[in-house]
Amino acid sequence: MLKAKVFVTRAFPGSGIAMLQKKYTVKVYPQDGIISRTDLLEGVRWCDALLCLLTDTIDKEVIDVNSHLKIISNYAIGYNNVDVAYATSKKIPVTNTPGKAIFDAVAEHTFALMLTLAKRIHEADHFTKRGKYQGWSPTLLIGTQLAGKTLGVVGLGKIGTDVAGKAVQGLGMKVVYYDVQRSFEFEKKYQARYCSLAELLKISDVITLHVPLLPSTRHLIGWKELRLMKKSAFLINTARGGIVDEKALVRAIKSKQIAGCALDVFECETDTDHKVHKELELKKFENVILTPHIASATIEARSAMGVDAAENIMAVLSGKKPKFLVNKDMWG
Numbered sequence: 001m002l003k004a005k006v007f008v009t010r011a012f013p014g015s016g017i018a019m020l021q022k023k024y025t026v027k028v029y030p031q032d033g034i035i036s037r038t039d040l041l042e043g044v045r046w047c048d049a050l051l052c053l054l055t056d057t058i059d060k061e062v063i064d065v066n067s068h069l070k071i072i073s074n075y076a077i078g079y080n081n082v083d084v085a086y087a088t089s090k091k092i093p094v095t096n097t098p099g100k101a102i103f104d105a106v107a108e109h110t111f112a113l114m115l116t117l118a119k120r121i122h123e124a125d126h127f128t129k130r131g132k133y134q135g136w137s138p139t140l141l142i143g144t145q146l147a148g149k150t151l152g153v154v155g156l157g158k159i160g161t162d163v164a165g166k167a168v169q170g171l172g173m174k175v176v177y178y179d180v181q182r183s184f185e186f187e188k189k190y191q192a193r194y195c196s197l198a199e200l201l202k203i204s205d206v207i208t209l210h211v212p213l214l215p216s217t218r219h220l221i222g223w224k225e226l227r228l229m230k231k232s233a234f235l236i237n238t239a240r241g242g243i244v245d246e247k248a249l250v251r252a253i254k255s256k257q258i259a260g261c262a263l264d265v266f267e268c269e270t271d272t273d274h275k276v277h278k279e280l281e282l283k284k285f286e287n288v289i290l291t292p293h294i295a296s297a298t299i300e301a302r303s304a305m306g307v308d309a310a311e312n313i314m315a316v317l318s319g320k321k322p323k324f325l326v327n328k329d330m331w332g
């Protein structure tokens with residue numbers, strides 16, 4: 001019997017690819033870079049199952065290139081890079097990888113960014129390494145105490161909940177949150193308070209974003225929202241770049257409307273010639289921390305994501321419901 005064909009758009013750590021190789025004919029895109037559109041189309045045309053990354057735009061054109069595609073397995077929690085509605089209309093299951101390891105990794109990275117911003121660790125590191133330290137001073141690189149301050153969590157999924165728990169239990173912060181749904185259990189556990197987005201923006205000292213990128217959350221944080229923030233407040237985004245209007249954020253930083261920000265994600269991340277990042281204006285500011293979408297970059301998380309992505313494929317190719325199905329209505 002002919003083996004099913006799996007196309008993987010980029011190699012990743014862990015045993016996920018080897019698991020697939022045991023059962024199927026697997027082609028892994030050989031370059032360690034974002035796959036070009038032409039190569040993506042060619043790979044998808046060839047395969048029965050696609051294992052893609054968040055940097056691959058899986059739109060109508062890609063989906064239509066193959067009338068026998070059986071699954072789109074996205075190696076990420078987020079799946080805004082996939083036209084899920086169109087895949088559903090073609091009866092193609094779309095899966096993602098929301099396992100515990102990735103939640104832990106992203107929550108830890110968010111926490112690290114919060115501490116780095118508040119304690120100005122990035123600035124202090126540059127300062128010391130550039131040989132500028134000339135003796136202790138009572139005013140040198142004064143930062144912000146987090147104990148007793150208010151963390152505003154936008155989006156109370158698993159990651160938002162984890163970050164809030166660490167802030168309350170680890171640092172003695174207070175938590176307010178905004179989501180489309182209230183969680184009384186969360187409120188009780190962390191003495192957290194539910195509020196509107198506008199109120200959260202006004203009262204929080206640190207705001208952290210944990211919503212998926214959807215048409216309704218695109219530019220959720222724009223100039224109007226940034227203007228509501230305290231001038232002493234920080235914004236952290238480890239979710240998706242499109243949630244924040246980057247131009248408005250540059251304006252807020254330039255005009256000292258907010259005290260600083262930390263971004264792990266950007267409005268454009270699919271740029272194969274990296275032009276957008278070379279020209280990113282946010283790079284100019286000391287009170288802006290930029291990390292290259294590495295919040296889930298622990299070996300534990302990246303390996304677990306690979307196993308989940310592979311298992312999703314193995315389930316679908318053997319006629320079973322995958323563990324992490326995004327377009328839930330299309331099964332059974």
Ligand code: GLV
Pocket residue numbers: 054075076077078079102239296
């Ligand atoms: C990473 O950003 C993910 O969605 O898994």
